Amino acid sequence: MRIGLIAPPWIPVPPVGYGGTEAMIHALATSLAAAGHSVVLAAAADSTCPVERIGGFAPAERAAMGRTSSELPHVIRAYAGLVDVDIIHDHTLAGPLYRHRPPGIPVVSTIHSDMTPELCRVYEAFSRDVSLVAISQHQANSAPDVKIRRVIHHGIDPATVPPGDGAGGYACFLGRMAPCKGIAEAIEVARRAGMQLKIAAKMSQPAEVDYFRSVIAPLLGPEEEFVGELDAAGKFALLGNAVALLNPVQWDEPFGMVMIEALAAGTPVVATPRGSAPEIIEHGVTGFLAAATDELASCLQRASGLDRYDCRSAVETRFSAEAMTRKYMELFEDVL
Amino acid sequence: MRIGLIAPPWIPVPPVGYGGTEAMIHALATSLAAAGHSVVLAAAADSTCPVERIGGFAPAERAAMGRTSSELPHVIRAYAGLVDVDIIHDHTLAGPLYRHRPPGIPVVSTIHSDMTPELCRVYEAFSRDVSLVAISQHQANSAPDVKIRRVIHHGIDPATVPPGDGAGGYACFLGRMAPCKGIAEAIEVARRAGMQLKIAAKMSQPAEVDYFRSVIAPLLGPEEEFVGELDAAGKFALLGNAVALLNPVQWDEPFGMVMIEALAAGTPVVATPRGSAPEIIEHGVTGFLAAATDELASCLQRASGLDRYDCRSAVETRFSAEAMTRKYMELFEDVL
Numbered sequence: 001m002r003i004g005l006i007a008p009p010w011i012p013v014p015p016v017g018y019g020g021t022e023a024m025i026h027a028l029a030t031s032l033a034a035a036g037h038s039v040v041l042a043a044a045a046d047s048t049c050p051v052e053r054i055g056g057f058a059p060a061e062r063a064a065m066g067r068t069s070s071e072l073p074h075v076i077r078a079y080a081g082l083v084d085v086d087i088i089h090d091h092t093l094a095g096p097l098y099r100h101r102p103p104g105i106p107v108v109s110t111i112h113s114d115m116t117p118e119l120c121r122v123y124e125a126f127s128r129d130v131s132l133v134a135i136s137q138h139q140a141n142s143a144p145d146v147k148i149r150r151v152i153h154h155g156i157d158p159a160t161v162p163p164g165d166g167a168g169g170y171a172c173f174l175g176r177m178a179p180c181k182g183i184a185e186a187i188e189v190a191r192r193a194g195m196q197l198k199i200a201a202k203m204s205q206p207a208e209v210d211y212f213r214s215v216i217a218p219l220l221g222p223e224e225e226f227v228g229e230l231d232a233a234g235k236f237a238l239l240g241n242a243v244a245l246l247n248p249v250q251w252d253e254p255f256g257m258v259m260i261e262a263l264a265a266g267t268p269v270v271a272t273p274r275g276s277a278p279e280i281i282e283h284g285v286t287g288f289l290a291a292a293t294d295e296l297a298s299c300l301q302r303a304s305g306l307d308r309y310d311c312r313s314a315v316e317t318r319f320s321a322e323a324m325t326r327k328y329m330e331l332f333e334d335v336l
Numbered sequence: 337m338r339i340g341l342i343a344p345p346w347i348p349v350p351p352v353g354y355g356g357t358e359a360m361i362h363a364l365a366t367s368l369a370a371a372g373h374s375v376v377l378a379a380a381a382d383s384t385c386p387v388e389r390i391g392g393f394a395p396a397e398r399a400a401m402g403r404t405s406s407e408l409p410h411v412i413r414a415y416a417g418l419v420d421v422d423i424i425h426d427h428t429l430a431g432p433l434y435r436h437r438p439p440g441i442p443v444v445s446t447i448h449s450d451m452t453p454e455l456c457r458v459y460e461a462f463s464r465d466v467s468l469v470a471i472s473q474h475q476a477n478s479a480p481d482v483k484i485r486r487v488i489h490h491g492i493d494p495a496t497v498p499p500g501d502g503a504g505g506y507a508c509f510l511g512r513m514a515p516c517k518g519i520a521e522a523i524e525v526a527r528r529a530g531m532q533l534k535i536a537a538k539m540s541q542p543a544e545v546d547y548f549r550s551v552i553a554p555l556l557g558p559e560e561e562f563v564g565e566l567d568a569a570g571k572f573a574l575l576g577n578a579v580a581l582l583n584p585v586q587w588d589e590p591f592g593m594v595m596i597e598a599l600a601a602g603t604p605v606v607a608t609p610r611g612s613a614p615e616i617i618e619h620g621v622t623g624f625l626a627a628a629t630d631e632l633a634s635c636l637q638r639a640s641g642l643d644r645y646d647c648r649s650a651v652e653t654r655f656s657a658e659a660m661t662r663k664y665m666e667l668f669e670d671v672l
Contacts, residue, residue, distance in 0.1 A: 058454070068404045068429045073454040076433075076461050093404045097412075099433045100461055118394070118409040125412050125436055206542045 001332060004082035004105075005029055006090045007043035009057065009074035010065040014049060017229045018176065018202035020257035021112045024154045025049075025091055027321035028328060031157065035325060040085060042078035054081035062204055068094065076100075087332050096126040106335045108133060108328075110152075114254060115143040131335050133328075135255040136276035142252065150331050153279070154255050155324030158315050160232075161264035164240015166308060170196040171270075171300055172242040174235065174258045177201040177208040177216065182248035182272065185293065187219050189246060189270075192297035195223075197246065200238055202229045240265040244287070244303035247271040248296055256280060260319040263287075266308035270299045280319070286311045337668060340418035340441075341365055342426045343379035345393065345410035346401040350385060353565045354512065354538035356593035357448045360490045361385075361427055363657035364664060367493065371661060376421060378414035390417035398540055404430065412436075423668050432462040442671045444469060444664075446488075450590060451479035467671050469664075471591040472612035478588065486667050489615070490591050491660030494651050496568075497600035500576015502644060506532040507606075507636055508578040510571065510594045513537040513544040513552065518584035518608065521629065523555050525582060525606075528633035531559075533582065536574055538565045576601040580623070580639035583607040584632055592616060596655040599623075602644035606635045616655070622647045 005028070011019040014026035025043070029051045033039045039051040044060035047053065056077055064070040075095040082088050083102045089110070090096055096109045109126055110133040113119055120143045126132055127147040134140035140148045171190050175181040183199060190197035203212055220226060230238060239245060245262035252275035259269045259280045269287035271277040281287040285306065288299035317323070341364070347355040350362035361379070365387045369375045375387040380396035383389065392413055400406040411431040418424050419438045425446070426432055432445045445462055446469040449455055456479045462468055463483040470476035476484045507526050511517040519535060526533035539548055556562060566574060575581060581598035588611035595605045595616045605623035607613040617623040621642065624635035653659070 066403045066405060068402060068407050069449070069455060069458075071404050072429065072433065072461075073457045076457055093408065094430065094433075097408065097430075097433075097435045099435045099437075100464060101435075113405070119405060121409045121412055122405075125408075128436060 001087065001329075001336075002038040002040070002085045003032055003332065004078075004085035004088040005039060005041045005043075006075070006078045006082075006088065006092055006095055007041065007047070008092050009044055009070055010060055010062050011044065012060045013041065013043040013047040014232070016231055018204075020154070020255075021091055023156070023257060024324075027154075027156050028089075028325055031321040031325040032329070035329070037329075040082065042074075042081060054078065056081075065205075087336060089328070089332075090130075093122065096130045097122070106131070108331060108335060110135060111139065112254070114252070115139060115146070120146055131331065133331065136279050138252060138275050138279065139254040150327070152324060152327045152331070153276075153319060154257055154260065155319050155321040156260055156264055156315065157321040158264050158312065161236050161261065162240060163266045163308070163312055164237070164242070166241065166243045166267060166304065168198075168241030168243070170198050170242055171244050171246045171303075172198045172200065172238050173246050174200045174230075174238065174262075175202070175247075177203040177212050179211060179215070180249065180251040182250045183216055184219060185248040185250065185296075186246045187216075187224055188293055189248060189296040189300060191221075191223065192293065193300040195243065195300060197224045198238060198242070199224060199226045200228065200230045200235065201226070204229075235261070236265055239267050242267050244300055245269045246296075246300060247277070249274050249277065251275065253277075260315055263311040263319065264315040266312045268303045268306045268308070268311055270296060270303055272296070282314065286314045337423065337665075337672075338374040338376070338421045339368060339668065340414075340421035340424040341375065341377045341379075342411070342414045342418075342424065342428055342431055343377065343383070344428050345380055345406055346396055346398050347380065348396045349377065349379040349383040350568070352567055354540075356490070356591070357427055359492070359593060360660075363490075363492050364425075364661055367657040367661040368665070371665070373665075376418065378410075378417060390414065392417075401541075423672060425664070425668075426466075429458065432466045433458070442467070444667060444671060446471060447475065448590070450588070451475060451482070456482055467667065469667065472615050474588060474611050474615065475590040486663070488660060488663045488667070489612075489655060490593055490596065491655050491657040492596055492600055492651065493657040494600050494648065497572050497597065498576060499602045499644070499648055500573070500578070502577065502579045502603060502640065504534075504577030504579070506534050506578055507580050507582045507639075508534045508536065508574050509582050510536045510566075510574065510598075511538070511583075513539040513548050515547060515551070516585065516587040518586045519552055520555060521584040521586065521632075522582045523552075523560055524629055525584060525632040525636060527557075527559065528629065529636040531579065531636060533560045534574060534578070535560060535562045536564065536566045536571065537562070540565075571597070572601055575603050578603050580636055581605045582632075582636060583613070585610050585613065587611065589613075596651055599647040599655065600651040602648045604639045604642045604644070604647055606632060606639055608632070618650065622650045
């Protein structure tokens with residue numbers, strides 16, 4: 001099968017630092033190619049994903065993230081370059097509603113955003129002639145009016161993640177510098193557990209910088225270390241040496257990519273039971289779910305007692321790129 | 337004729353402060369209605385334009401300006417509400433490429449942006465089944481590959497602008513707090529001309545605030561006054577009392593709305609000969625065009641010698657809302 005993949009224009013595939021969607025697209029593209037399919041990728045010019053690529057795109061411009069004026073030219077070029085494929089898998093917001101898509105080629109769209117009422121209207125419009133994939137059951141359930149064809153969790157290739165032994169003795173946080181990600185809560189939880197906390201966070205938007213300066217920086221004490229935004233190697237080293245990933249998200253994150261990255265490194269996850277977390281973490285086996293700060297702290301203290309092998313094994317069986325790719329291929333065949 | 341108008345979602349129609357596109361849409365809507373046409377407007381909920389309106393929109397959210405995630409839901413709702421019109425005049429970027437527009441209703445789109453290579457690709461896609469209007473000959477000429485159906489200058493209703501006598505004795509600048517608008521150049525020109533300068537500027541985006549703090553604020557001396565962003569009444573008072581509008585734009589602005597607002601107030605315009613300026617200003621009659629700072633300063637000194645009646649008269653004959661509306665009606669009839 002010849003499959004066209006369209007990534008958003010603002011982050012390269014794979015991402016150098018932050019970029020859950022682009023990491024997923026990279027895993028899917030390489031895994032589809034490894035399974036013998038013909039894959040062609042429309043993505044920012046500085047992408048390095050080793051599959052066939054459509055040329056002519058601009059390099060990723062993170063500052064333009066979310067803007068119609070950069071998304072539409074990208075989508076137009078992408079669809080113009082995908083006239084010879086059997087199916088198109090579109091990860092943009094503007095693409096599935098683009099008027100001049102090549103006729104007769106079915107389109108699958110994975111929903112990477114929140115199901116806000118405004119965006120639900122967009123996805124309802126998608127579903128008129130596009131097959132929609134939700135990335136967690138929670139995301140699908142949160143929008144009963146949007147016709148979801150399949151729920152497919154994200155996956156990663158465990159071979160790209162070195163297993164760690166947690167010998168660093170610290171807990172870590174990894175995400176965007178935003179209140180919804182629960183950084184302030186992570187600091188409080190780690191303190192109550194008496195454990196050192198290393199914080200890695202993307203901080204490129206003005207709002208993220210403001211939040212760091214006004215809220216997080218004043219909270220940092222001798223037991224907290226802010227290490228900035230990490231590349232892939234730095235991220236997996238941070239995760240692998242950690243006793244646990246602390247992920248007290250304060251919103252219903254559709255899919256917490258960082259949780260399966262931690263598990264792949266053998267690192268259990270201590271999280272609030274929101275969004276996709278209960279679908280990813282097996283409580284008492286690969287991590288713990290708790291809502292209250294005290295309870296999270298007590299879970300964090302118990303995390304070192306979990307078997308790190310079980311964590312990595314959960315990724316190999318349930319959250320591998322291969323498992324994800326198999327489900328997408330089933331869907332593609334179903335759609336064709 | 338029943339005409340549907342779609343405004344962008346981020347600024348109400350008419351705008352309270354900054355918003356050239358929304359001011360133009362307001363003038364067109366009221367003028368079409370005054371000419372006896374049935375007009376229905378899709379715009380932010382806090383719009384006050386006194387024509388029939390489609391309900392259900394969110395209030396204008398300036399912070400989301402340019403974002404696909406707010407433009408698409410707006411466009412979907414707009415087109416869903418415009419199934420009973422003869423023609424749709426769309427001022428958004430996402431709308432003309434929206435896949436599920438009501439079939440059989442022709443769409444006209446006015447290009448409000450720069451013709452960057454990226455956006456030209458978007459407008460070329462528009463032109464496959466949408467009639468495009470450029471807002472100046474310069475804008476049309478800058479993109480020879482984009483099929484422009486008509487060039488129609490913006491217009492305003494002179495009755496909404498009180499004529500001023502320029503008795504304030506100062507020059508004024510009015511625009512966005514951005515380098516391309518030429519604020520720093522305006523300060524230098526006014527100083528060389530020995531004239532006081534009043535600066536009114538929109539300053540809501542982080543980049544605009546940064547530019548003010550780092551570049552403009554340090555330049556301000558006793559002869560310059562920064563008055564912030566003004567509402568319509570404040571704007572026309574500022575313009576009417578000014579000897580001249582100083583508009584040394586550093587880019588090819590497709591249409592400088594502020595120039596016809598100044599002329600309507602009887603105020604001549606001293607500008608660099610870029611973008612639409614040579615089409616709007618009659619050199620030596622309604623203002624002056626000059627590129628060099630010294631020359632601009634000497635023009636500014638001569639501005640008080642121009643006849644303010646000629647300025648207002650240019651709007652009444654060439655840049656009135658009525659003249660603009662007549663041209664749009666000719667186009668609508670031509671398209672139908």
